[in-house]
Amino acid sequence: MGAVLPLFPPIASTYARQEDLLFYFLVAVTLFFVLLIFGSIFFFAVRYRRRTPDERAQPTRPNLPLEVAWIVIPLVIALVIFVWGAKLFFVAMRPPAQAVEVTVVGKQWMWKIQHADGTREINALHIPVGTPIKLILTSEDVIHDFFVPAFRIKRDVVPGRYTTAWFEATTPGTYHLFCAQYCGTNHAAMIGSVVVMEPADYERWVRARTSPVLPASAGAVLFQRLGCSSCHQTNTNAKAPALAGLFGQQVTLADSRQVTADMDFLRDHILTPGKTPVAGYPQIMPTYQGQVSEEQILELIAYVRSLARAERSQGGS
Amino acid sequence: MSMVQTAPSYLEDGHGLASWLLTRDHKRIALLYLVSIIGFFFLGAIFAGLIRVNLLSPQGDLVRPQTYNTFFTMHGLIMIFFFLIPSIPAVLGNFVLPLMIGARDLAFPKINLLSWYIFIVGGLFTISAGLFGGVDTGWTFYTPFSSIYSNSNVVLTVIGIFIVGFSSILTGLNFIITTHTMRASGMTWFRLPLFIWALYATSLIMVLGTPVLATTLVLVALERVFHLGIFDPSRGGDPIYFQHLFWFYSHPAVYIMILPSLGVMSETITCFARRRIFGYNAIAFSSLGIAVIGFLVWGHHMFVSGQSVYVGMMFSLLSFLVAIPSAIKVFNWMATLYGGTIAFDTPMLYSLGFIGLFTVGGLTGLYLAAMGVDIHVHDTYFVVAHFHYIMVGGAVMGFMAGLHYWWPKITGRLYPEVWGRLAAIITFLGFNLTFFPQFILGYLGMPRRYHMYPPEFQALNVLSSAGASILGIGYLLPVIYLLWSLRRGQVAGPNPWRATGLEWQTPSPPPTANFEAPPVVREEPYSYPTWEAQID
Amino acid sequence: MTESIAGLEHQFETLEQQHEAGWLGMWAFLATEIMFFGGMFTGYVIYRWAYFGAFAAGSKDLEIWAGTLNTLVLICSSFTMVLAVHAAETGERRGQIGFLLATMFLGTVFLGVKGYEWTTLFRDHHVPGIGFHFSGPYQNTAQIFFSFYFALTGMHALHMVVGVGLLTFLLVKAWRAEFTPAHHAAVDIIGLYWHFVDIVWIFLFPLLYLVDRHR
Amino acid sequence: MSGVTVSRKTYAGVWGSLVVLTLLTAGIAYLDLGVLNPVAAITIAVIKMALVALFFMHLRYTRIRLTYVFTAAGLLWLALLMAFTWTDVITRHPIVPPPPWPANDVTSHMSIFKAK
Ligand code: HEA
Ligand code: HEA
Ligand code: CUA
């Protein structure tokens, strides 16, 4: 940062390195064709300029091999770029299993970030170098977009659902965080910074925090307070399904569709239970639309997920 | 003038305002369009100027954020819906399509006039929305911002765009039917000038795509007024559904903007190289190919939006496939230049500039279509640079090329050649200075629609603004000398470029009925003389 | 220029060419209409998939007799329309007037029934955005169904109104005996439009009224 | 634009079939056919559309072939819009299912980067 005329963004994540490679390849392809085309324009312009008003041109004859060549060669190049680009995309979309989760809630015009241990930050994200971080993003109002140029990652933050992104920072430093999806008046002010720290520094930063509440624990409190527990009890009763072990399972819906109980499912179920009614139960669950904030929903989900964990560890695995 | 003077030219056939406002002559309607879109262009350009002035400093000193947001929204809306989409089709297409196919008029002259009125009414709605409260949604109207959160005058704007869409549909309809039913005898499909093929492909998109935009906008307006919830996640709606509908039209719409320019190229390149086109069939079918495949790539605007990654892959692949027909065209023009006898009149300078800038713009489209790279450059100035390269460097240059090329036919006068060339060169240079820095800015990560930015981006932004002022001169010059030429320009004669094509076989300006007798076509298109065959 | 043939517009060479252009023009226009409704049908499809229960519940709340009746009314109106075209082809002026009037009448009946349905829905607070209320398990998702119901039927009704307007125009011409067996393209072409609006309803009927009726 | 005058009898036959099909579709809706319910409804609607288009709209009689192309184009484009959008909606789930629980306390959190 700070250079007067920077020409290339900092490279600060594993993905950035991979992405830049394709970018360089594309630049090479562009240069090749631009030189080819500008070059031939200039060459033809000089070589075949009209010398006398009545000069006659060469006759135009079909040339099939030539035509095939300039269809096939670009096609091959295009397909190479496609495959390469798609592969990269899958890299960017597939967080490693051990990635540390960070939840991000966008709202006009700020970023609310919560770490897995419950620490909250606003418009800033502190992370250790060399650790894959998985972002779980959602929005309170309109679509935003979480964009860190130094990492070459960007992901729309869509209200009503969760999107994910991940990165592994490679170079300590402070980098720009931008909102890249137009979201209203102060879109340009919805910025922040991502601070990448050496593990030791990061540990110090973590220690300095006032002991935050784990999202799952906060969720457990909410679960009581909102009255979820009055229906969803730990021992399976007929009133409502037990939630332990639910997360990540296949659930059969009343219209006999199968869906995975992922975060979106849980979210939908809290806000619009009628969207995915579970088979075998009366649909008496009320909606909590308007009664819980996005952060609270995330905490409830963390709690339900932790139930899954409790289940597993009781099962002795 | 003797008494046996043949039919008067369309310009002399009736005077007074009513003879223009109630005309059904495609040539006069084209001029109505010309005047209106030039007006809209400069309106849009003023907004562009204000954007560039504001971005001179990192804090964005000129205006407040909200005002800036209305600037780029109005800039985008006006430039796209009120300038570029109607530019070549409704002005040049309207004027030359019947001439080129040897018809007396379009199939539905009244509808043609109606579509101009619709255009104006739509424009008035949009402008009044701009005046009363402004719009700040961006030209893309993304929900739920546009449908719920924006406090600006979205409904009025949406009505304006809805209305202008019908103008586009009617023009497209008219062109399609005219091309099918009104060709002169001997004018077979494969004797049609390639400009007509391009217009036909364009019309196809207008007719099949625009209604979807209309629906989308109706839904946004209803959503805003009645809170239907179709796009509102808090009521169970899906904002991505909006994006699908929007881009189903708006991606093909970018081909509405470029195809006509590509068509103009095939006319100017052959005329000024005086050589028969290379690969007629390939160019003709590539226009149709672009129109059809162009409908299947809309999701490339949504790679990071949260749409399914599998669909994203499909869209990415198809985006690469749609680049091939464009490549075919470029290479065919190069092959036409080869061995030609090239003259550098203004239309040709614009055309050569077009080829170069379109190539750069198109190739940078490949960066965007490569999903992995798009993650980084999506919604940054890289995209802004990409589309200005194609739309300003490409489509607008194509429009200028066509306007200069047919100017003698339209007005009967030649524009001053020296000024024309000067303007073409200034435009080319100013253009690159304006928009090349934006590629760098984009890759550095400067997001678009930002009213202020981190200080390290300033140098490039200043360069860009400096370029814009040069570009502005490049656009103002033609207005001056073209107006001047209306009275003072040299009289052109029917065929100043010694071009082939029916439109050059009738006087300039043509009589109201276009031709004195229904023309009969006996030649292949672009039969320019060669060393071998002596064509006379 | 030759204005000798009655009804030939200046830009065409022959009446035949003129009719062909008109006919094709209308069909091309109908293709745009397909896309116009298409955007909403697409939305219908994906939301019905996501909110099947709500769609079923909402659909059951519509009055099936009204939907069926309206379908029959529109089918009859298409029939009378085609008979009006027939009368134009054979040059029977009274037939034209009679069948056009019948078509307009049926169109109006359709709109009347639609209006009745809308008022009932309004009374039951089923109109999105205006104090919407729906009881039962789908209280907070049913609005989506009604949004589509109103958007689709509203847009369709608008087309019906335009259609009735066009029929009025035909009626005046028929009254003045302007249609001859050789020259009646207007009836043909407006007839196409009317039938198209009928077809849209033919799809709307099962999509809106018959979602999961049997349960 | 058919050039052929179709007999009123044909029209009446078509009208009759349309009425029957309407009643049929309404009736079928009350039977439980599982997935076949929407299939039946749409099939009948398509048949009805075909009847109206072919006979009432004279598609069957016209000599202008292009009419078929226009109609087909409209339907095909609608199919494309639906197919792609629909594909998105049904395949939108994340490509990797989330792990059963997140690494959600400081210790497990720290251990990850300590291990590196
Ligand atoms: C006239 C307008 C126009 C045209 C013709 C194009 C043409 C293309 N566009 Fe562009 N585009 C826009 C206008 C246009 N675009 C606009 C306005 C936006 C932004 C919208 C917004 O968000 O506001 C946009 C955004 C945009 C995006 C989304 C970016 C993002 O938001 O993240 C993408 C992604 O794929 C894209 C791709 C392409 C491609 C692949 C082409 C191709 O058709 C280009 C084909 C041309 C060539 C390839 C050059 C010629 C070929 C050769 C010289 C031979 C060599 C070729 C090969 C090796 C293949 N465009
Ligand atoms: C045909 C389409 C078209 C055309 C011709 C142009 C022409 C230009 N555009 Fe535009 N542009 C778009 C279509 C177009 N644009 C679209 C669709 C967007 C996206 C909008 C959105 O995000 O929603 C956009 C966005 C856009 C941005 C990004 C704004 C942002 O994201 O924050 C910028 C920034 O530089 C810009 C600049 C320019 C410039 C300098 C020109 C120049 O070529 C214009 C040349 C003219 C001049 C340079 C001005 C001449 C000067 C005057 C007549 C008087 C000037 C007055 C004062 C200075 C007070 N455009
Ligand atoms: Cu948030 Cu832009």
Ligand SMILES: [Cu+2]
């Ligand atoms: Cu696109």
